[in-house]
Amino acid sequence: MRAKYRAMTVAILAVLAMATVGIAQASAHEFKASAAGILKGKKTTAQIFDTNSGSFECSEATSEAKVKAGSQSAFIDKVSFSGCKFFGFSFTTTVAEFELGANESAYLLNKVTMSVIGAGCTMTLEPNKEAKTGAFANLSGGKMEATMELLHIHFVSTGGLCGESGNMAFVGKSALELPGGTIEWK
Numbered sequence: 001m002r003a004k005y006r007a008m009t010v011a012i013l014a015v016l017a018m019a020t021v022g023i024a025q026a027s028a029h030e031f032k033a034s035a036a037g038i039l040k041g042k043k044t045t046a047q048i049f050d051t052n053s054g055s056f057e058c059s060e061a062t063s064e065a066k067v068k069a070g071s072q073s074a075f076i077d078k079v080s081f082s083g084c085k086f087f088g089f090s091f092t093t094t095v096a097e098f099e100l101g102a103n104e105s106a107y108l109l110n111k112v113t114m115s116v117i118g119a120g121c122t123m124t125l126e127p128n129k130e131a132k133t134g135a136f137a138n139l140s141g142g143k144m145e146a147t148m149e150l151l152h153i154h155f156v157s158t159g160g161l162c163g164e165s166g167n168m169a170f171v172g173k174s175a176l177e178l179p180g181g182t183i184e185w186k
Helices: 002-026
Strands: 031-033 037-043 047-051 054-067 070-072 074-086 089-093 096-101 105-108 112-116 121-125 132-139 143-157 166-177 183-185
Touching: 037 074, 054 166, 074 166, 096 132, 096 143, 105 143, 132 183, 143 183
Parallel strands: none
Antiparallel strands: 031 070, 031 183, 037 054, 037 166, 047 054, 047 166, 054 074, 074 089, 074 096, 089 112, 096 105, 105 132, 112 121, 121 143, 132 143, 143 166
16 A cells, blocks of 8 residues: 555656646746847837827837846836827826846836826826736847737826826837847747
């Protein structure tokens, strides 16, 4: 009888060990930079903030992110938006800091203020480490594409054209490059 229990215990431990290895392999993504430096990013699609009042859209976005040589699991991408419009009004934003994780995650790390020029209202986005999606693809020439889709970003509005406080979503896609080097997602 002991031999049966011992054999079952060994079999169960073997299954658990294989499952653990499978999980580790499934989450083993990384970013790999050929050298330390500053990643430069430029939007490849419109950057859209969807709110209960409508869509805020920025036609331009540039970013910078410090990376180390070799592998890393995440980096912080500091994004500056421009050419932003909401119902024909221009608006400005403070710099947004996103943590991009090789495990296909993206988080908003700081408060971001959006000020609608001429409408007299502002919206302040709160940091969000909950609802996030990041997707990455390697591009030719040692560049990388980052796609972010963040849902349920809480914001506080001063009202008026900006509407009531609530939750919003952000969607944007950018190409990242490391001047004098390469960046890739593995």
